[in-house]
Amino acid sequence: MSTLMAGAMSVVLYSAHLSFPTEIKGLNYWAAGLITLACGAGLFSLRYSPLGETFALLSANSALIWGVGFGMIGTQIFYGRAPSWWLFHSVWALAMAGVGYWLIIQPHFAARVAVFSFLISAFYINQMVMVWRYGDRHFSTRFFGILLLLQALVVLTRGLLAVLYGGAQVNLLSMGPFQSLYLAAGHFMVLLLAVSFKAVATRRLQGILERRSTLDPLTQVLNRRGFADIYAKEHALMRRESTAMTMLSIDLDYFKRINDCHGHATGDRVLIDVAAVIGKALRVSDHVARFGGEEFIVLLPVTGLDRAHHIAERILSAVREPGRPGLPAYTVSIGIACQTSINEDLDAILMRADEALYRAKERGRDRIEIASGPVPPLQVIQA
Numbered sequence: 012m013s014t015l016m017a018g019a020m021s022v023v024l025y026s027a028h029l030s031f032p033t034e035i036k037g038l039n040y041w042a043a044g045l046i047t048l049a050c051g052a053g054l055f056s057l058r059y060s061p062l063g064e065t066f067a068l069l070s071a072n073s074a075l076i077w078g079v080g081f082g083m084i085g086t087q088i089f090y091g092r093a094p095s096w097w098l099f100h101s102v103w104a105l106a107m108a109g110v111g112y113w114l115i116i117q118p119h120f121a122a123r124v125a126v127f128s129f130l131i132s133a134f135y136i137n138q139m140v141m142v143w144r145y146g147d148r149h150f151s152t153r154f155f156g157i158l159l160l161l162q163a164l165v166v167l168t169r170g171l172l173a174v175l176y177g178g179a180q181v182n183l184l185s186m187g188p189f190q191s192l193y194l195a196a197g198h199f200m201v202l203l204l205a206v207s208f209k210a211v212a213t214r215r216l217q218g219i220l221e222r223r224s225t226l227d228p229l230t231q232v233l234n235r236r237g238f239a240d241i242y243a244k245e246h247a248l249m250r251r252e253s254t255a256m257t258m259l260s261i262d263l264d265y266f267k268r269i270n271d272c273h274g275h276a277t278g279d280r281v282l283i284d285v286a287a288v289i290g291k292a293l294r295v296s297d298h299v300a301r302f303g304g305e306e307f308i309v310l311l312p313v314t315g316l317d318r319a320h321h322i323a324e325r326i327l328s329a330v331r332e333p334g335r336p337g338l339p340a341y342t343v344s345i346g347i348a349c350q351t352s353i354n355e356d357l358d359a360i361l362m363r364a365d366e367a368l369y370r371a372k373e374r375g376r377d378r379i380e381i382a383s384g385p386v387p388p389l390q391v392i393q394a
């Protein structure tokens with residue numbers, strides 16, 4: 012039953028892989044791992060078939076190692092790590108050599124169990140390390156990590172019992188407390204691991220969708236909604252720390268002409284380029300957004316007018332620089348508004364920055380203008 016459920020989970024994971032092939036990686040390996048584990052469980056039942064016990068045990072053990080190994084590869088890829096195919100193949104080769112030797116040449120059940128258990132635990136331990144190092148601090152990740160730890164402990168204990176007490180303690184065909192525990196773990200843990208991996212993947216997807224809803228799809232900078240959220244946070248910080256922040260309103264000059272002369276696709280590439288140029292001129296703590304069309308807004312937290320003017324000049328001259336292949340020359344105009352009062356809201360500061368921008372347009376474009384502002388009750392301006 013649990014084998015069938017693991018098979019069903021593989022369909023769920025594979026369909027998630029087909030829906031988000033680039034956003035969430037590794038799901039296909041997890042799906043392959045679950046199917047292979049289900050096949051492995053099926054192969055064990057062939058031991059009483061005409062194919063014989065040796066074939067059944069060798070093929071089943073091989074499938075189990077592949078199944079767990081694919082899970083490890085899936086987890087590594089999920090966390091953006093290079094897959095350890097060398098570990099995958101080494102564990103498989105060593106385990107098959109050990110199992111084969113103690114099954115065919117020198118039959119020894121306990122030795123077979125020990126070598127298989129110790130080697131396969133490497134896959135679980137490797138995944139635990141991945142989750143510990145690269146996972147986020149969220150319930151789904153912790154759940155996944157704890158299950159991996161438990162599975163590693165169960166497998167290692169089986170190996171140890173085989174070494175210390177011989178085959179009788181770990182023979183799953185005879186019943187004892189450890190055998191029951193191991194079978195329960197074997198049956199349900201795989202399923203639980205698949206469920207927890209799906210939970211981790213869903214959490215990743217949630218983050219991706221949240222990020223997407225705040226990003227401009229063309230330039231990958233913030234959109235109006237994402238910017239409003241960031242502004243609210245910076246505004247709260249400004250209230251607490253009595254600092255200033257400055258807004259730049261940046262608009263491409265004669266962008267309609269670029270579209271008309273070079274086509275809309277080139278216009279789009281210019282927009283991507285200007286977003287990149289602006290981004291390079293900023294600190295990581297600054298924020299850039301595209302407010303539709305060819306207008307970009309930059310928020311410079313804890314920044315006064317002097318420093319903001321310096322940054323705006325840097326953007327202006329970086330945009331003017333020739334030599335970006337395949338793009339027409341273009342310029343931008345910039346309006347600057349400094350916010351020093353917490354009573355001013357986003358709409359008000361944007362309006363002032365826009366007024367300055369229109370003045371820059373009127374006065375010939377490719378220039379910077381500073382907004383006259385409300386009298387600043389400023390305590391600290393870090394320029």
Ligand SMILES: Nc1nc2c(ncn2[C@@H]2O[C@H](COP(=O)(O)OP(=O)(O)OP(=O)(O)O)[C@@H](O)[C@H]2O)c(=O)[nH]1
Pocket residue numbers: 229262263264265266267268270274275276277278279282303304305372376
């Ligand atoms: N390629 C492209 N063009 C866009 C996009 N959004 C808006 N536009 C174009 O941007 C142009 C804006 O033109 P205007 O508002 O006249 O501004 P402008 O030509 O830059 O003139 P000034 O701002 O006065 O210097 C229009 O032709 C829009 O079609 C977009 O996402 N991609």
